[in-house]
Amino acid sequence: MSVDTTLTGTEIRARFLDFYASKGHVKVPSSSLVPHNDPTVLLTTAGMQQMIPYFLGRETAPAARMTSSQKCFRTTDIDKVGNQRTLTFFEMLGNFSVGDYFKREAITFAWEFLTKVVNLPPERLHPTVHPEDDEAPRYWQEIAGYADEAIVRLDENWWGPPGASGPCGPDSEIYYDRGVEYGCGEADCKPGCECERFLEIWNLVFMQFFQDLQGVRTPLPRRNIDTGMGLERLTMVLQGKESVFETDLLRTIIDRFALITNTPYGQNNKSDTSLRVIADHGRALVFLAADGVLPSNEGRGYIFRRILRRAVRHGKLLGLDKPFLAEAANTVIDLMGGYYSELETQRERIIEVLSLEEKKFSQTLDTGLSLLNELLLDLKQKQQTTIPGAEVFRLYDTHGFPVELTQEIASEQGFKIDDAGFEEAMQRQQERSRAGASNTFAQAADDVALTEILKREGTTMFLGYSGLTGSGKVVALVVDGNEVESISAPQQALVILDQTPFYAESGGQIGDHGDIIGPMGIFQVQDTRKPIKGQYVHYGHLTEGHLRVGDAIQATVIENRRADTMRNHSATHLLHKALRDLLGPQVQQRGSLVEPERLRFDFASPRPLTSADLAQIDAQINRWIRADYPVKTTLMPIQEALQTGAMALFGEKYDDTVRVVSMGQSVELCGGTHCATTGQIGSYITIQETSVAAGIRRIEALTGRAAEAYLRQRREVVDRIASTLQVQTDQVESRIEQLVQELAAARRQIVQYxxxxxxxxxxxxxxxxxxxxxxxxxxxxxxxxxxxxxxxxxxxxxxxxxxxxxxxxxxxxxxxxxxxxxxxxxxxxxxxxxxxxxxxxxxxxxxxxxxxxxxxxxxxxxxxxxxxxxxxxxxxxxxxx
Structure with a gap:
């Protein structure tokens, strides 16, 4: 059979997933572009990232065989996007085995799919393997009939971990021969050559080892399979296109903007580049926004902002002077919302986020142009023809003005850029960033040790739902990423117990503080976290004496701190319910911070809240507090919980069995600690409502003792003002209004003078x-x-x-x-x-x-x-x- 060039990208994705389902694989949905519980990477870069906890044995996989189409984002070549091949966002088709099948089956399945399901000519497919892997070549010979000399050995056929450490192993890549006309003409041209002839389309990774931070590899307890094939590349090959941008997955977006700008695609390299940038970046921005990434000046938010600015600049090069990213978003959602349903359900919010940031950057462009023109005028007066690199970097870093645009305008006016000075300034910033990232490396070092402890000791039993104290045993101590047998005052350390009453930070609720008292020392707990699922880790230092592995201990949580935190946590549930009652079911929680001193609640909202709205919310929550509803907790399967109407939080990953917390009409999935009744919250006061991003609002509020202190402080302020104005407290407002009017009149007189x-x-x-x-x-x-x-x-x-x-x-x-x-x-x-x-x-x-x-x-x-x-x-x- 010949290749069916009419297959769409959507149909190719479906054929892949259906094929592996027929081989006993469970279809799993794509995970978020924001990695779950992985601080070592900003964004999901490969289909296997959500599989790492299963490969390492930290979590139980939903099935031994799985398949997915994973949303991926890679940032290494952002500035190259616009050429024929480079993308930031792409889909990775993958099949995974967790301790089930290994090399033979992985190669068999891949060969069958490529040659039988999508009918690629076998003579055009060429495998490569790692030089030290003797098994994979043998299977390629037995399964596909390759001669040994036809199998290329490449040193780069080794897949390393996506972060600082993790699972790894040799791999076998499958290349597609595009034809001699794409080659370099050399006699030894073969897969791995830098020419355009051989295109790598699939990587079969044989996960056999765990690599630590020092690069030392040890065998995994179970061998695993992870394969990854870019949907865009496979579609390009099957549709017979010259580049991924000519496939229906991207050409649809390009054609839309070619029509809007009256710019034919394929006739001018400069405009073609801009159309490709808009297609890739527009698609990437939609998926980032859908997964909760918002523009900011750091981390993944900076990546969002950077590619948006690059897209806007290329839009302006095409003559798009009005906002256009909403049009790009609608085109992407119409194209891909059928499979990625989150795009359709969040269409309005995605468009709002992009439109607001685009509008802000348009203002940035205007400011940057003004500053650049002022700089060029100053240089002209000084008869200088080179823009200092520090000034170019200031425009770029402080004002977000693209370096390429600075280069372009400078060239038009006869100026050059001090590239070396710019690179030096950029390098200094990167060094500052690396210095700031040292904590992440330390976290990774701790995680390696903690993973081994979890495998050996198992999960921690949490006692904190029923009390603030508990006995237990020290099962491990970690200092600077290494396990130790004992610690002495005043050493800092990580303490792991077999059971603990300390709540570990999660779901927005911060970790407990308190003391761990052993037979010869006292350890002060300054934070409690769960860096690895199921493992409670106590961070702090020994205030006196010694603590050893195996010591029997007594753990005590600071009571007032836990009580204040529980008041605020229970109040967030009531706040969530009150907001949905007022604004509608489209309100979704987008983050929270529950501390002893205050609560912070982020939520998706179509509009800001008025003073009247806030007064209504405060009144409703305080009515529920006075009603003294019991706070009930029930364990049940997650699907059953969702069917009862319990609210699940956006982006949260839940176990098969969940805790359902109800208080009055509020019912949510939650693993946090709560009051016994709503009456224990005491009182609730909203102190601030602000915007944190397009379509995302934030409420900060106080409960209990903090609310009382806030009201007392406000009363003291009013008393002092009344004393200064020499009036009674109930006359303060009218007296201030009188003084404001007198001051305004005096100012008018001064202005007239x-x-x-x-x-x-x-x-x-x-x-x-x-x-x-x-x-x-x-x-x-x-x-x-x-x-x-x-x-x-x-x-x-x-x-x-x-x-x-x-x-x-x-x-x-x-x-x-x-x-x-x-x-x-x-x-x-x-x-x-x-x-x-x-x-x-x-x-x-x-x-x-x-x-x-x-x-x-x-x-x-x-x-x-x-x-x-x-x-x-x-x-x-x-x-x-």
């Missing part, structure tokens, strides 16, 4: 204008309270002078403000207000610039005011034609 004074100065300066080369010129030091009134004075004098020049300087305290106005008729005779302001501003120890007819500037050298004004007169005399 200042305007009258300015007008008097204007009249005097017009009469005293000096004639230079037949043109009236006013160059004077004046009294003006601010730059706005100074601008008004300059324009007023220019109007009275008719065809004249005005240069005004005013001492505003910290700096000297400069205003220059030139009649438009004189700009045709060689005068330019921006250049004049630049020259005078430089004499004042500062700078200046602006339009030909009006400009501003300033400096700090007050002794230079008079010489600067004389310089202005000379400038007019020398430049007037």
């Amino acid at each position: 200042q305007r009258n004074e300015a007008q008097a100065q204007v009249q005097q300066l017009v009469l005293a204008a000096e004639e230079i080369a037949g043109v009236p010129v006013v160059a004077a030091s004046v009294q003006a309270p601010d730059a706005k009134l100074l601008r008004d004075m300059g324009e007023n004098i220019r109007t009275h002078l008719k065809q004249g020049v005005v240069v005004l300087a005013s001492d505003l305290g910290e700096r000297i403000a400069l205003q220059v106005n030139i009649d438009p008729a004189l700009t045709k005779r060689g005068l330019h207000a921006g250049k004049l302001a630049g020259a005078v501003g430089e004499r004042l120890g500062g700078k200046g610039g602006g339009r030909p007819d009006a400009a501003q500037g300033g400096g700090k050298d007050k002794t230079a005011i008079q010489p600067a004004l004389e310089l202005a007169k000379a400038f007019v005399r020398d430049n007037l034609k």
